[in-house]
Amino acid sequence: MTGEVRTGEVRAGGVRTAEVRPVLTDRLIGAILTVGGLAGTLAAFVLMVEKVALLKDPSYTPSCSINPILSCGSVMTTAQAEVFGFPNPLIGVAAFPVVAATGVALLAGVRLPSWWFRAVQAGALFGVALVHWLFYQSLYRIGALCPYCMVVWVVMIVVFCYLTLFNAERGYLPAPRRPTRLLLMVHSTVPLVWLLVLAGLIGVRFWGYWSTLL
Numbered sequence: 001m002t003g004e005v006r007t008g009e010v011r012a013g014g015v016r017t018a019e020v021r022p023v024l025t026d027r028l029i030g031a032i033l034t035v036g037g038l039a040g041t042l043a044a045f046v047l048m049v050e051k052v053a054l055l056k057d058p059s060y061t062p063s064c065s066i067n068p069i070l071s072c073g074s075v076m077t078t079a080q081a082e083v084f085g086f087p088n089p090l091i092g093v094a095a096f097p098v099v100a101a102t103g104v105a106l107l108a109g110v111r112l113p114s115w116w117f118r119a120v121q122a123g124a125l126f127g128v129a130l131v132h133w134l135f136y137q138s139l140y141r142i143g144a145l146c147p148y149c150m151v152v153w154v155v156m157i158v159v160f161c162y163l164t165l166f167n168a169e170r171g172y173l174p175a176p177r178r179p180t181r182l183l184l185m186v187h188s189t190v191p192l193v194w195l196l197v198l199a200g201l202i203g204v205r206f207w208g209y210w211s212t213l214l
Contacts, residue, residue: 030106037100043151044092074144128160161191
């Protein structure tokens with residue numbers, strides 16, 4: 001297997017050539033970006049609502065404050081929650097609708113230019129870097145997790161993985177062909193393994209608390 005699906009043969013200049021269909025079709029990527037964009041928008045919006053409520057009433061307990069570890073309130077009141085001088089969820093409220101709109105356009109059959117995918121890729125790279133910085137801060141500096149933030153983390157990783165593979169397959173990003181084909185053959189495994197590693201780090205970091213619940 002080469003990460004490409006051959007759907008038949010056509011004649012080109014009298015020579016029989018195989019017609020190749022991409023592994024990551026527009027419809028598949030469109031669906032992933034649409035669902036991911038909507039889920040990210042919803043999570044970021046709810047976080048923003050909770051943040052505003054907390055600003056109005058410092059004694060307010062956010063709906064996602066469940067226990068000492070899963071506690072949005074503990075995260076929202078830190079400096080890391082406003083890394084650029086404004087609440088982090090505003091970034092998601094602004095960016096995730098663009099991801100969703102891109103997905104809807106692909107599902108509708110709109111042919112978007114390559115520069116658009118590169119621009120969205122740049123945004124996804126920024127986003128995935130930011131969520132990993134926040135992941136580190138949550139685990140090893142703050143010592144608490146925000147459930148809605150974790151939804152954003154999952155969405156960002158899945159979107160980044162599939163968008164990167166899509167852009168590499170279509171030639172919008174420079175990438176070696178053989179590794180790209182190998183990754184395309186197991187494309188769903190890439191974000192899954194990534195997320196399992198992060199879940200493992202969470203489990204190890206807070207094992208002292210999790211073990212009391214067993």
